Amino acid sequence: MLDVQHLEVWYGPTEVLRDVSFTVPANAIIALLGGNGSGKTTVLNAVSGLVAPRAGTVRVAGEDATGAAPHSMVMRGVVQIPQGREVFADMTVQDNLEVGAAVQQNKRAIRQDIAEIYELFPALRARRSARAGVLSGGEQTQLAMARALMARPRLLLMDEPSVGLAPLVVETIIQTVRDLRARGLTILLVEQNVGVAAAVADHAHVLRDGVIAYSGPACDLIDNRDVLASYLGR
Amino acid sequence: MLVLSYLLVTGITTGALYALVALGIVVVYKATEVVNLAHGELFMMGGFLAYTLHVMVKLPYVPSVLLAVAGSFAIGILTDRVAFRPLMKEGLVSVLLATIGISFILKGVARVLWGGKGDYLAFPPLVSPEPMRIGNVMIMSQQLVVLLAALAVMLVFAAFFKTTRAGKFMQATASNPKAAALVGIHVSRVYMYTFGVGAAVAGASAVLMAPLTLLYPDIGFPLFIKGFAAAVLGGLTSVPGAIIGGLLVGILEQLAAGFIGTAIQDVSAFIVIMFALIFLPTGILGMRGTRKI
Numbered sequence: 001m002l003d004v005q006h007l008e009v010w011y012g013p014t015e016v017l018r019d020v021s022f023t024v025p026a027n028a029i030i031a032l033l034g035g036n037g038s039g040k041t042t043v044l045n046a047v048s049g050l051v052a053p054r055a056g057t058v059r060v061a062g063e064d065a066t067g068a069a070p071h072s073m074v075m076r077g078v079v080q081i082p083q084g085r086e087v088f089a090d091m092t093v094q095d096n097l098e099v100g101a102a103v104q105q106n107k108r109a110i111r112q113d114i115a116e117i118y119e120l121f122p123a124l125r126a127r128r129s130a131r132a133g134v135l136s137g138g139e140q141t142q143l144a145m146a147r148a149l150m151a152r153p154r155l156l157l158m159d160e161p162s163v164g165l166a167p168l169v170v171e172t173i174i175q176t177v178r179d180l181r182a183r184g185l186t187i188l189l190v191e192q193n194v195g196v197a198a199a200v201a202d203h204a205h206v207l208r209d210g211v212i213a214y215s216g217p218a219c220d221l222i223d224n225r226d227v228l229a230s231y232l233g234r
Numbered sequence: 235m236l237v238l239s240y241l242l243v244t245g246i247t248t249g250a251l252y253a254l255v256a257l258g259i260v261v262v263y264k265a266t267e268v269v270n271l272a273h274g275e276l277f278m279m280g281g282f283l284a285y286t287l288h289v290m291v292k293l294p295y296v297p298s299v300l301l302a303v304a305g306s307f308a309i310g311i312l313t314d315r316v317a318f319r320p321l322m323k324e325g326l327v328s329v330l331l332a333t334i335g336i337s338f339i340l341k342g343v344a345r346v347l348w349g350g351k352g353d354y355l356a357f358p359p360l361v362s363p364e365p366m367r368i369g370n371v372m373i374m375s376q377q378l379v380v381l382l383a384a385l386a387v388m389l390v391f392a393a394f395f396k397t398t399r400a401g402k403f404m405q406a407t408a409s410n411p412k413a414a415a416l417v418g419i420h421v422s423r424v425y426m427y428t429f430g431v432g433a434a435v436a437g438a439s440a441v442l443m444a445p446l447t448l449l450y451p452d453i454g455f456p457l458f459i460k461g462f463a464a465a466v467l468g469g470l471t472s473v474p475g476a477i478i479g480g481l482l483v484g485i486l487e488q489l490a491a492g493f494i495g496t497a498i499q500d501v502s503a504f505i506v507i508m509f510a511l512i513f514l515p516t517g518i519l520g521m522r523g524t525r526k527i
C-alpha cells in the first residue's frame with residue numbers, strides 16, 4: 001500500500017531523516033516508534049506532502065507519489081490524522097465533518113457518510129452543533145479520526161492519537177483502530193506509547209538518528225527491553 | 235434634534251459601507267494574515283468599472299453592478315497571483331510591499347483611464363433625490379436604498395460562509411491551514427478565492443457608495459483608512475466586529491463633523507485607529523483564543 005524508500009528530509013541546515021525505508025502492506029497496522037524529536041511526524045508529513053523530501057521515493061499502491069501536494073495525497077486515499085488533533089476549533093462538529101469530505105463531490109454520499117460516522121462515534125452526534133474547540137480531548141481525538149474518515153481513506157496515518165488521554169479512552173481508540181482495519185483500511189500508527197503499539201500493530205519500526213534502527217513484530221517490543229532502552233531512550 | 239437624527243442616518247449609511255470595506259479586509263486577513271494595502275484601490279476600481287459600464291457604456295444599473303463586482307473579483311485574484319502566492323515564502327513584509335505596489339499600479343491605471351476627464355466623476359442617482367419622512371426623521375431615499383443594499387450584501391456574505399462548501403473551506407483554511415491541507419483542501423486555491431471575495435465585497439461597496447459621493451482615482455486611500463479603522467475596532471478577525479466597527483466609524487465621523495467641525499471628519503478614522511490600538515488591542519468583541527502573528 002505504502003512504500004517509502006531512502007527518504008531524506010532536511011529542515012534548512014539540519015538533516016532530520018537520513019535514509020528511511022519501510023513498507024506498509026495493504027490492510028496491515030504498522031507502528032512507527034521513536035523518541036522525542038526523532039522525526040516520526042516528519043515521516044508522516046513527507047508522505048502527506050506537507051514537507052518536500054530532499055531525496056527518496058514515496059509510492060502509494062505501486063504509483064510514484066513523491067512530492068505530491070497534500071490535496072493530491074488525500075485524493076489518492078492517504079489521509080493523516082495530525083499530532084495534537086488540529087480540529088477546526090471555531091467550526092461546529094458537523095462542519096468539521098463536512099470539510100473533511102473536501103475531496104468528495106457527491107453531496108448525497110457525503111450525507112450518508114456523515115450518518116455512518118455518527119453511528120461509529122455516537123458521542124459526536126450528541127455534540128454535532130458544538131464548536132469543536134470546546135470538546136474534551138477524547139472527543140477531539142474522535143472528531144479528528146471521523147474527519148479523516150470523511151475523505152474515504154485507504155491508508156490512515158495516525159500521529160500519536162493516544163497522547164494525553166485517560167487509559168480508558170486509549171482503550172476505545174485501540175478498539176477503533178482494530179475496527180477500521182476490519183473494514184479494510186491500512187494504518188500507519190506513530191506512537192510513543194509502546195503499550196499501544198504492541199496492542200494493535202502487526203509490525204513495528206523504530207526511528208532513531210534519521211534511520212530505521214530496528215524492525216520487528218510489534219508483540220516483541222514489550223519483551224525486548226534492550227530495544228526499548230537503546231532505541232527509545234527509556 | 236433634527237440635526238442629530240440627520241447625522242445619525244448619514245452616519246449609519248456611510249458606516250454600513252465602511253463595514254463592507256472592513257469585511258473585505260477582515261476576510262483576507264483572517265485567511266492569510268495579510269492586510270491587503272491595495273484594498274482601497276480595489277474599491278476604487280470597482281467604482282470605476284461600474285461607472286464605465288453604467289455611464290459610459292449605458293448598461294442598466296443592475297448588470298453594471300454585477301459586472302463590476304465580477305471584475306473586482308478578477309482583480310482580487312490577480313492580487314493573489316502577483317503579490318501573495320509568489321511572495322508568501324519570502325515573508326509578510328514582501329507581501330505587504332507588493333500590495334502597496336499594486337495599489338500604486340491600480341491608481342496609475344485609473345488616472346490614465348478615468349482621471350483625465352475632470353478629476354471627480356459623478357455617478358447618477360439610483361432613485362429620485364426626494365427626501366422621505368420616516369416618523370420624525372428625514373431620510374434621503376437614496377440613503378435608504380444604499381443602506382438596505384449594504385445589509386443585503388452582508389447577509390449574502392454571512393450566508394456564503396455559513397452554508398456553502400466554498401465558504402466552509404475558507405473558514406477551515408483560515409482556522410487551521412495545515413489541517414485544511416490534510417483534509418484535501420487545495421489551500422493555495424482557497425487563498426486565491428479569498429482575495430477574490432475580499433475584492434468583490436470592496437467592489438460591491440464601491441458601486442453602492444458611488445451614487446452618494448464622487449469617484450476619483452485617489453478615493454481608495456481614505457476609504458481604506460476608514461475600513462481599516464472599522465476592522466481594527468472589530469478585532470481584525472471578526473466579521474460581526476467589522477460590521478459594528480464600520481457603523482461606529484461612520485457615526486463617529488458624522489458626529490465629529492457636525493459638532494466639532496468638518497475638518498475633523500477625515501482624521502476621525504485615524505483617531506479611532508489610534509484609540510482602538512491603545513485601549514482595545516483585541517477589538518470591541520474581544521478575541522477568542524489566541525491570534526497567530
Ligand SMILES: Nc1ncnc2c1ncn2[C@@H]1O[C@H](COP(=O)(O)OP(=O)(O)OP(=O)(O)O)[C@@H](O)[C@H]1O
Binds near residue numbers: 042
Ligand atoms: N518545521 C520545522 N522546522 C525546523 N525543524 C523542525 C521542524 N519540524 C520539526 N523540526 C525538528 O525536526 C526534528 C524531528 O521533528 P518531528 O516533529 O518529526 O519529531 P517527532 O518524532 O514527531 O517528535 P515528537 O515525538 O515530539 O512528536 C526535531 O528535532 C524538530 O525540532
Ligand SMILES: [Mg+2]
Binds near residue numbers: 042083
Ligand atoms: Mg511528532
